[in-house]
Amino acid sequence: MSNLIDILTWVFLIGGSFFSIVGGIGILRMPEFYSRLHGGGITDTLGAALIIFALMFQTGLTLATVKLAMILFFLLVVSPSSCHALAKSAVNQGLEPIVDKPEKS
Amino acid sequence: MYIVASAAILVTMTLALIRAMFGPTVFDRVLALNMFGTKTVLLICAICVLNTPARHDFLDLALLYSLMNFIGMVALLRFTQYGTFDDVEIQQHNSGRQP
Amino acid sequence: MKYSFTLLIALVTIWFLWSGHVEPFMLILAALSIGLSMWISLRMGIVDEEGAPVQMGIRPFIQFAPWLGKEIVDSNIEVAKIILSRKMPLKRNVVTVVAGPKSQLGKVMLANSITLTPGTVSIKMEDDEILVHALSFEGAAEDLSGEMDRRIQALEK
Numbered sequence: 001m002s003n004l005i006d007i008l009t010w011v012f013l014i015g016g017s018f019f020s021i022v023g024g025i026g027i028l029r030m031p032e033f034y035s036r037l038h039g040g041g042i043t044d045t046l047g048a049a050l051i052i053f054a055l056m057f058q059t060g061l062t063l064a065t066v067k068l069a070m071i072l073f074f075l076l077v078v079s080p081s082s083c084h085a086l087a088k089s090a091v092n093q094g095l096e097p098i099v100d101k102p103e104k105s
Numbered sequence: 106m107y108i109v110a111s112a113a114i115l116v117t118m119t120l121a122l123i124r125a126m127f128g129p130t131v132f133d134r135v136l137a138l139n140m141f142g143t144k145t146v147l148l149i150c151a152i153c154v155l156n157t158p159a160r161h162d163f164l165d166l167a168l169l170y171s172l173m174n175f176i177g178m179v180a181l182l183r184f185t186q187y188g189t190f191d192d193v194e195i196q197q198h199n200s201g202r203q204p
Numbered sequence: 205m206k207y208s209f210t211l212l213i214a215l216v217t218i219w220f221l222w223s224g225h226v227e228p229f230m231l232i233l234a235a236l237s238i239g240l241s242m243w244i245s246l247r248m249g250i251v252d253e254e255g256a257p258v259q260m261g262i263r264p265f266i267q268f269a270p271w272l273g274k275e276i277v278d279s280n281i282e283v284a285k286i287i288l289s290r291k292m293p294l295k296r297n298v299v300t301v302v303a304g305p306k307s308q309l310g311k312v313m314l315a316n317s318i319t320l321t322p323g324t325v326s327i328k329m330e331d332d333e334i335l336v337h338a339l340s341f342e343g344a345a346e347d348l349s350g351e352m353d354r355r356i357q358a359l360e361k
Binding site for chain 1: 161174
């Protein structure tokens, strides 16, 4: 039983680490600001969620699990809000997004 | 487990810091800072749970930090937009822009 | 009244879940802190259908969240493929999405869900229109937003 929990923890932990590092690479490789927002988003959602799920398997059914769930909830509510605040502030200050192909109407 | 999780999170933090160093605009730097804050929350959680004597008390710090990170980022954006934290000056700025 | 009661229940639950203490002294402190929080929120006038959305019940968690989670996993894998490919096949475009939900809360949920799925970021919001920056999904951004729109409108009823 504890073996199974350990295996699940490893799987989720490796997945979360992989997506975090991919997001970090994305934030470095992307050519301009609005594309980098997507790289930040990938670490904030799936990377954070998978790592916190792995930690929840380790704590079992205790109060710490509830705290971890609340931390995950806050992260998932706060990260799009701050992402939107960042994008809106960039638009307001006149940073135009680069578009690769004309918008279809 | 402890070492793998901490190493992955620290690598991501390093990548974010490199972007914060080279970022051409201020928004790139704020984005990197935001990501750095999120990773800090995750690092605190990982240290709490996976360290051999588990210290579940530190989870409160992570909870607080995730909220402080958001408030700090909004304050920074407001400062870059208006150049001040003064409410009266911001109202004057806004009323001057929209006649 | 309904909203204040919900907020009170939520605060008491959160206090017990986060502390786990039942000593008398700690209970007095709990009553004081919960009372202070209630007083401040009532004085700020934020206890209404936005501050304590009781009218939605738990339907957002059982109907909307699982579907959103699946979408997040799918689009995460797509964006990860783009990032890791040798020459990044970026097809950035900006689309306008018309928000269907009538209430402010519904609009915020829609914009946040769009931002939460990687590959689409809502960059500006005017009355009923959300400006979405999409990364390489040509028609998919509109499809995804339309599906989200439909589901959030179903929650509002």
